Amino acid sequence: MGAAIITNLPALLVAVPLLLAPVSALLHSASLAWMLTLIGAGSSFIAALMLQSITENGVRISYHLGNWEPPWGIEFVVDSATSLTLVVMTGLGFIATLAARRLVSSEINDKDSGKFYAAWMLVSGGLFGLVMTADAFNLFVFLEISALASAILIGMGAGTDRRALVAGFHYLVIGAVGATFYVIGVGFIYAMTGTLNMGDMAARIPEAGGGAVLHVGFGFMVAGMLVKAAIFPVHIWLPAAYSYAPSAVSTLLAAIATKAALYVLARIVFTIFGGVPEIADIALSNVIVPLAIGGIFIGTVMAIYEADIKKMFAHSSVAQIGYIALGLGLTTPAGVSASFIHIANHALIKGGIFMAIGGFVAALGARANLDSITGIGRRMPITATAFLICGLSLAGLPLTAGFISKLYLVRAVLETESYLILALVLISSALSIVYLWKIMEVMWMQPAPVRSPKLAENPAIYLPLWIVAFGNIWFGIDASWLVAAARSAATALLGGGV
Amino acid sequence: MIEQLAGSWNHIIVVILMMIGLFLVIARTNLIKKLVGLSVFQTSVFIFYISLGKVAGGTAPILDGNPDTLYSNPLPHVLILTAIVVGVATTALGLALILRINEAFGSIEEDEIIEAKARESLPRPKRPTGEAAE
Numbered sequence: 001m002g003a004a005i006i007t008n009l010p011a012l013l014v015a016v017p018l019l020l021a022p023v024s025a026l027l028h029s030a031s032l033a034w035m036l037t038l039i040g041a042g043s044s045f046i047a048a049l050m051l052q053s054i055t056e057n058g059v060r061i062s063y064h065l066g067n068w069e070p071p072w073g074i075e076f077v078v079d080s081a082t083s084l085t086l087v088v089m090t091g092l093g094f095i096a097t098l099a100a101r102r103l104v105s106s107e108i109n110d111k112d113s114g115k116f117y118a119a120w121m122l123v124s125g126g127l128f129g130l131v132m133t134a135d136a137f138n139l140f141v142f143l144e145i146s147a148l149a150s151a152i153l154i155g156m157g158a159g160t161d162r163r164a165l166v167a168g169f170h171y172l173v174i175g176a177v178g179a180t181f182y183v184i185g186v187g188f189i190y191a192m193t194g195t196l197n198m199g200d201m202a203a204r205i206p207e208a209g210g211g212a213v214l215h216v217g218f219g220f221m222v223a224g225m226l227v228k229a230a231i232f233p234v235h236i237w238l239p240a241a242y243s244y245a246p247s248a249v250s251t252l253l254a255a256i257a258t259k260a261a262l263y264v265l266a267r268i269v270f271t272i273f274g275g276v277p278e279i280a281d282i283a284l285s286n287v288i289v290p291l292a293i294g295g296i297f298i299g300t301v302m303a304i305y306e307a308d309i310k311k312m313f314a315h316s317s318v319a320q321i322g323y324i325a326l327g328l329g330l331t332t333p334a335g336v337s338a339s340f341i342h343i344a345n346h347a348l349i350k351g352g353i354f355m356a357i358g359g360f361v362a363a364l365g366a367r368a369n370l371d372s373i374t375g376i377g378r379r380m381p382i383t384a385t386a387f388l389i390c391g392l393s394l395a396g397l398p399l400t401a402g403f404i405s406k407l408y409l410v411r412a413v414l415e416t417e418s419y420l421i422l423a424l425v426l427i428s429s430a431l432s433i434v435y436l437w438k439i440m441e442v443m444w445m446q447p448a449p450v451r452s453p454k455l456a457e458n459p460a461i462y463l464p465l466w467i468v469a470f471g472n473i474w475f476g477i478d479a480s481w482l483v484a485a486a487r488s489a490a491t492a493l494l495g496g497g498v
Numbered sequence: 499m500i501e502q503l504a505g506s507w508n509h510i511i512v513v514i515l516m517m518i519g520l521f522l523v524i525a526r527t528n529l530i531k532k533l534v535g536l537s538v539f540q541t542s543v544f545i546f547y548i549s550l551g552k553v554a555g556g557t558a559p560i561l562d563g564n565p566d567t568l569y570s571n572p573l574p575h576v577l578i579l580t581a582i583v584v585g586v587a588t589t590a591l592g593l594a595l596i597l598r599i600n601e602a603f604g605s606i607e608e609d610e611i612i613e614a615k616a617r618e619s620l621p622r623p624k625r626p627t628g629e630a631a632e
Contacts, residue, residue: 155595172591173536180540183581187574190574
């Protein structure tokens with residue numbers, strides 16, 4: 001029994017959330033639905049940790065769905081890169097679920113909660129499948145499962161802000177166009193190679209002998225993923241989606257959604273097209289790197305001019321996604337492992353920040369902007385301190401996780417001797433301190449408005465938040481586990497073969 | 499030149515449909531028309547896949563026991579069956595969102611929605627947020 005579960009872990013990781021989702025949709029009790037989701041999220045986390053312990057030394061698990069041998073059947077592949085991404089996603093997903101109970105009950109009607117958690121599990125299950133699948137078309141299906149469910153979750157923010165509906169609609173349309181672009185690309189590659197299995201594709205693409213079709217197919221696949229990963233200039237859906245979605249949803253999406261798309265982007269470029277560096281490397285250094293740097297600056301500058309706190313950090317996410325994409329664009333092992341380190345750390349940072357903002361919003365009963373959070377450091381000290389820690393981590397202060405990310409990214413850039421990029425990275429880091437300072441100044445240094453009582457803080461929100469904040473400090477002091485895992489992830493990705 | 503175009507007329511139709519769809523998605527402000535554009539765009543990709551699977555002279559891929567029969571490739575058709583389901587789900591969800599947008603804003607024209615007093619929120623759920631509200 002135990003052995004059967006372990007051999008079927010990759011399938012269970014997707015099947016459990018997808019099967020629990022309809023059950024949750026039928027439940028009328030918000031608490032029961034939440035418990036069910038928590039069990040699903042917790043078991044996913046355990047499954048991901050087990051997969052990580054199996055694959056950390058370079059073992060590669062190939063799981064054949066329904067026992068159909070690839071390339072005929074659908075294959076799930078878990079190597080050290082996959083399992084690291086999964087651990088980050090399931091871990092943050094679990095903590096976000098812990099915090100969701102309170103955040104959701106303050107923003108979503110009780111009778112809708114069952115359906116809310118159903119969509120929540122569909123997003124998680126879809127994203128886990130997206131990361132594991134080694135079938136190019138199956139990837140599209142998972143992409144759409146998670147995208148449709150995300151659009152529902154974003155639209156559910158309408159209970160507190162009707163703009164959420166428009167944000168959800170835009171996300172749906174832009175996401176569907178992106179996913180369709182990806183499908184066009186897969187069609188071209190399928191026409192060239194006659195296979196949908198990524199490993200098979202990778203083996204046959206060099207033999208297919210270049211040509212325009214290959215370039216076009218590659219371009220469409222990458223363009224589709226750029227939309228999903230919210231890389232500048234196709235990031236426009238992200239700020240509205242994150243800022244009008246319910247707080248719990250912002251936490252979940254910021255921590256796990258774009259990370260999965262970035263990972264798939266890396267898979268496409270390094271695995272499927274790893275055999276034709278003349279296509280992949282040019283795309284990375286001439287397209288992804290400039291776009292990443294554009295995103296870093298646009299995101300940071302937009303964040304500086306934003307007064308709404310959630311939107312500010314949504315813009316900042318665009319910038320942080322830029323750092324991750326920049327690491328991938330360097331194509332060196334150091335760059336790719338810096339990317340993975342930042343995927344993990346950014347999930348910790350933004351997960352914590354959006355959770356804390358959710359706490360502010362729940363206590364204030366209004367949107368958090370620079371006015372309404374004036375002096376909140378004294379009104380909600382426990383939440384605000386955790387927010388401060390995550391904020392410092394975002395700025396990259398030593399002894400926080402963000403510092404480790406910046407350190408490895410800068411080292412990787414130095415290795416390639418591209419000093420222009422290095423200068424731009426350092427300038428943008430300095431700029432990010434501007435908006436963080438703006439918030440911290442308002443929160444901690446300005447007095448709260450007169451006659452504003454101390455706000456009650458809810459342990460159901462601040463305990464998960466502090467777990468994340470503690471994670472930010474832990475991975476800032478002892479990053480050895482993360483760095484080792486990221487190195488072996490980079491080796492698995494760049495070493496060729498799915 | 500003409501012959502070359504005639505030989506790939508399926509691709510030409512696909513490209514025309516694709517451009518019409520994409521143009522509608524980008525240029526229309528009416529949300530329903532945007533969604534129509536999205537459907538046209540997706541359908542063009544479906545046709546692209548289906549025409550990929552056609553083998554010249556091939557028949558429907560149903561085994562008839564004769565080893566010399568030439569079959570068309572059934573795989574792209576199966577893929578598109580899945581993609582059609584996804585497309586239907588996308589359209590349905592989009593329409594549902596448009597209904598809610600119309601209830602909330604009284605319009606489905608994008609420019610009017612943007613103009614609408616976006617700051618006015620809908621009422622929050624009745625249940626207090628626990629002790630935090632005080």
